[in-house]
Amino acid sequence: MEKTDVLISGLGPVGAALAVYLGRLGISVMAIDRDTSVYPMPRAAHIDHETMRLLHLAGGAEAVSQASQPLSAYEFRSRDGSLLMGFKPGEVTTATGFPQSSMFHQPTLEHALRARLGEISGVSARLGHALKSYSASDDGVVAEIAGPDGAYGVETQYLVGCDGGQSAVRRIAGIELDDMGFDEPWLVIDARLKDGRERLTTIGLQHCDPRRPVTSVPMSPGRHRWEFMLRPGETPEEVVGDEFIDDLLGPFVDPASVEIDRRAVYRFHAVIAKEWRKGRVMLAGDAAHQMPPFLGQGLCSGTRDAANLAWKLAAVLQGRADEALLDTYQAEREPHVRAITEMAVFIGKVVCMQNEKEAAARDRDMLSKPEGERFVVMPDTIGLASGVQRGDVLAGTIFPEPWLETGEGRKRLDDVAGLAPILLFRDGGEAAASSFRAGGGFAMALSDPSLLDEGDRVKSTLADSEAVLVRPDRYVFGRGEARNLLAAWNAYLASGTSPA
Known part of the structure; x- marks a missing residue:
């Protein structure tokens, strides 16, 4: 019987990121996946700046940056091309230093994460191995794995299901799904542009035509995706035919100018697991929640799951x-996921309207508002409502990342701090900082000359406070006197309850 601290079932981007985080934190990990290689076609297409920062901590951001392109806008247009609503990027440079919204190539990310896995001792990735069954107790989990050479057993302290929408981990645990009332069939077409062309546009488009709603988005350079909603009576077998697809693409691109990589019918739906933790068994990513793709937050949400869960498991x-700290995982992540999913469902219902009269009324209502109210700056997702200090307006928001001047040149703060919690403090906080470092945290004085606070983002975050404490998943835990922050942080770790 083999043993490991954490067994991860599913080695997609969420499972791989979780394995990297845990390995970097000194936890032994076995990650299994039934497939023997990375799926060669992109599935997720969009990534935001917060997720890029988290992927940087996992070793995937650089590869993604080289295989991505920022969106210049995300527009919703009527049948005649009128702008119903839309989003545009805000700051040129975000608080994380990454583009606010980018379209990327998922296989590139997965290859980078798996390469990083191979560099970390104590982490084992087993491809072509699948979870058959498991039994969980208060002391751990015993799993049966089917491998190329037969079945074998694994004892683990915790099992995490990152095994997708049809999660075997979730099924065996008997965890039910909360259906949020959205289920529509769409044909997804991924294509490569011919003749060396890098892009058709930098704008993501929702074509809200009741005759057939269409999504058109650039992906990584040289690639484009179209999604066509199926009409009543159409079958998956019918819509994937060459002639049918050429007719669909015709209004948007010359079909001869693209080479189709993938054509598949998916059901866009919205479900959230009712339990993300059941004793020693946990769910993350699509195993815990699935949302329509209209906000491009599926992979982003799964990565946030991994970043939230990893440091807690390690602690x-x-x-x-x-162990009560693990109960905060769902409590902190589900409100975030539910808010995004509800917004994606709302947008999906706007886009998917197929009744001519209802669509005409929608258009009139939306176009009656000034364009300045309909075409707005792309908002960041909501932050944490728990697991942070109450009463601090910045607690639960993403902490801006400064650069540090090191003997090896300029580095991001995260490159130096790693996955540790961070304490940045003014004069007077050194005693608390020493204690914080002794507990595994990273502490730095604001006066340290190696801290390059470009744009005074860090100083603005501290405002008049002596210190700011940042969680390992890079949300602001709170601001105040350093010793009080440290006491509140230790109380949170000990009880799992949000500090007052």
Whole structure:
């Protein structure tokens, strides 16, 4: 019987990121996947700046940056091309230093994460191995794995299902799904542009035509995606034919100018698992939640799951936190996911309107508003409502990332701090900082000359406070006196309850 601290079932981008985080934190990990290689076609297409920062901590951001392109706008247009609503990027440079919204190539990310996995001792990735069954107790999980050479057993402290929408981990645990009332069939077409062309546009488009709603978005350089909603009576077998697809693409591009990589019918739906943790078993990514793609937040949400869960598992396994901390995983992540999913469902219902009269009324209502109210700056997703200090307006928001001047040149703060919590403090906080470092945290004085606070983002975050404490997933935990922040942080680790 083999043993590992954490067994991860599913080695897509969420499972791989989780494995990297845990490995970097000193936790032994076995990650299994039934497939023997990365799926060669992109599935997720959009990534936001917050997720890019988290992927940088996992070793995937650089590869993604080289295989992505920022969106210049995301527009919703009527049948006649009128702008119903839309989003545009805000700041040229975000608080994380990454583009606010980018279209990327998922296989590139997965290859980069798996390469990073291979560099971390204590992490084992087993391809062509699938979870058959498991039994969980208060002391751990015993899993049966089917491998190329037969079945074998694994004892683990925790099992995490990152095994997608049809999750075997979720099914065996008997965890039910909360259906949020959206289920529509769409044909997805991924294509490569011929003759060396890099892009058709930098704008993501929702063509809200009741005759057939269409999504058209650039992907990584040289690639484009179209999604066509199926009409009543159409079958998946019918719509994937060459002639049918050429007719669909004709209004948007010369079909001869693209080479189709993938054609598949998917059901866009919205479900959230009712339990993300059941004792020693947890769910992350699509195993825990699935949302329509209209906000491009599926992979982003799964990556946030991994970043939230990894440091908590490590803290519990290493004796630095009570197991009650794991109960905060769903409590912190589900409101975020539910808010995004509800917005994606709302937008989906706007886009998917197929009744001519209802669509005409929708258009009149939306166009009656000034364009300045309909075409707005792309908002960031909501932050954390729990797991942070109450009463601080910046608690639960993403902490801006400064650069540091090191002996090896300029580096991001995250490159130096790693996956540790961070304490940045003014004069007077050194005693608390020493204690914080002794507990595994990264602490730095605001006066340190190596801290390059370009645009005074860090100083603006601290405002008049002595210190700011940042969680390992890079949300602001709170601001105030350093010693009080440290006491509140330790209380949170010990109890899993949000500090007052």
